[in-house]
Amino acid sequence: MNIYEKDKQFIANTYSRFPVEIVKGKGSLCWDASGKEYIDFGSGIAVNSMGFCDDQWVNAVTQQLNTFQHTSNLYFQSPCVKLAEELCKRTGMKKVFFSNSGAEANECAIKTARKWAEENKGSDCYKIITLKNSFHGRTITTLAATGQDVFHKDFLPLTDGFLYAEANDINSVKEIVEKEKIAAIMFEAVQGEGGIVSLDKDFVLGLKQIADEYNILLIADEVQIGNGRSGMLYGYMTFGIQPDIVTTAKGLAGGLPFGATMFGEKTADVLKAGMHGSTFGGNPVCAAGAVNILSRIDDKLLSEVKKKSEFIKNQLNGAKGIKSISGMGLMLGVETEKDAKQIVNKCIEKGVLFLTAKTKVRLLPALNIPMDLLKKAIDILKEVCAEEI
Numbered sequence: 001m002n003i004y005e006k007d008k009q010f011i012a013n014t015y016s017r018f019p020v021e022i023v024k025g026k027g028s029l030c031w032d033a034s035g036k037e038y039i040d041f042g043s044g045i046a047v048n049s050m051g052f053c054d055d056q057w058v059n060a061v062t063q064q065l066n067t068f069q070h071t072s073n074l075y076f077q078s079p080c081v082k083l084a085e086e087l088c089k090r091t092g093m094k095k096v097f098f099s100n101s102g103a104e105a106n107e108c109a110i111k112t113a114r115k116w117a118e119e120n121k122g123s124d125c126y127k128i129i130t131l132k133n134s135f136h137g138r139t140i141t142t143l144a145a146t147g148q149d150v151f152h153k154d155f156l157p158l159t160d161g162f163l164y165a166e167a168n169d170i171n172s173v174k175e176i177v178e179k180e181k182i183a184a185i186m187f188e189a190v191q192g193e194g195g196i197v198s199l200d201k202d203f204v205l206g207l208k209q210i211a212d213e214y215n216i217l218l219i220a221d222e223v224q225i226g227n228g229r230s231g232m233l234y235g236y237m238t239f240g241i242q243p244d245i246v247t248t249a250k251g252l253a254g255g256l257p258f259g260a261t262m263f264g265e266k267t268a269d270v271l272k273a274g275m276h277g278s279t280f281g282g283n284p285v286c287a288a289g290a291v292n293i294l295s296r297i298d299d300k301l302l303s304e305v306k307k308k309s310e311f312i313k314n315q316l317n318g319a320k321g322i323k324s325i326s327g328m329g330l331m332l333g334v335e336t337e338k339d340a341k342q343i344v345n346k347c348i349e350k351g352v353l354f355l356t357a358k359t360k361v362r363l364l365p366a367l368n369i370p371m372d373l374l375k376k377a378i379d380i381l382k383e384v385c386a387e388e389i
């Protein structure tokens with residue numbers, strides 16, 4: 001049996017994979033088993049922030065791996081403390097809880113919001129508003145938070161207490177807030193799995209106003225758009241607001257499983273000893289990787305992200321076969337005349353790995369992708385979009 005057949009036989013069939021076996025990667029390039037080279041425009045879904053096997057990151061990670069690979073959360077260890085201190089300094093948040101994934105980071109945010117509301121607004125105040133078309137994870141509770149029926153239907157009943165408002169429609173949020181007891185509002189600055197839909201600045205400022213007026217927590221889910229991808233360190237920063245809880249994962253540790261839930265003034269001391277925990281959460285090897293990644297998401301890199309984003313938009317706007325571009329920074333969605341999946345498959349043949357998001361082609365290159373590879377990939381995308389079917 002070849003690898004495709006063995007995969008099908010022995011691995012649960014939860015993914016429909018592209019027909020590519022990645023065997024090696026370096027920077028924004030990777031190779032399949034036949035030696036064919038690809039430009040990577042997916043970064044493992046926004047994970048490999050500095051591309052594959054970046055030298056500095058590999059050094060930071062292997063140094064920690066050669067020091068100690070894990071210790072329980074019952075002891076102190078410096079990689080997590082360094083990372084938490086740096087995250088707090090750069091976000092204005094006050095404390096951090098570390099986990100292993102985006103879903104777990106969001107679970108922690110939801111638990112904290114419920115506990116905060118119980119203490120501050122009463123035990124009948126536990127509901128959380130999320131947005132239609134959002135995506136917050138695949139555990140039963142984060143699925144419930146996800147505002148898309150398509151993810152719910154096979155796993156009912158889900159965790160109670162989530163209400164869904166229309167994205168970019170502040171009246172839809174107001175209507176719920178006026179009727180229900182609400183603990184928190186949770187949003188993604190750019191809805192990733194929802195098809196790269198950006199929230200309007202006025203809408204997010206409206207959320208902030210409602211949160212202040214009704215004493216409701218604001219939770220920014222920065223799992224996909226966070227860690228430099230928006231062109232700011234975190235996507236919410238583009239709106240000039242300060243959330244009460246920020247969650248992140250994906251690109252934070254540059255390719256290792258890691259999640260972080262950051263707490264602001266109101267929520268920093270809600271969780272007490274024994275209320276929440278994780279065996280692997282805060283793994284020092286992952287934390288060392290994250291310290292390295294965070295130290296490199298500086299003003300220079302962020303301005304490069306913005307420039308590259310503008311370049312891509314300029315190249316694709318008005319190009320043949322392309323209807324529109326959405327998103328922020330290096331998290332872009334391209335609405336194409338032809339079927340997006342078909343375009344992605346054609347690009348794979350031509351040596352570029354793009355992704356899809358709903359009906360769009362999704363672009364998530366490494367934050368430090370070299371300009372020559374970026375241009376080459378965008379030329380191929382343009383060429384494929386312009387081809388007759």
Ligand SMILES: Cc1ncc(COP(=O)(O)O)c(C=O)c1O
Pocket residue numbers: 100101102103104106135136137138188192193221222223224225249250
């Ligand atoms: C905005 C957002 N939140 C949460 C998640 C879940 O993250 P994970 O797959 O690491 O659990 C994702 C994953 O795509 C996401 O895009």
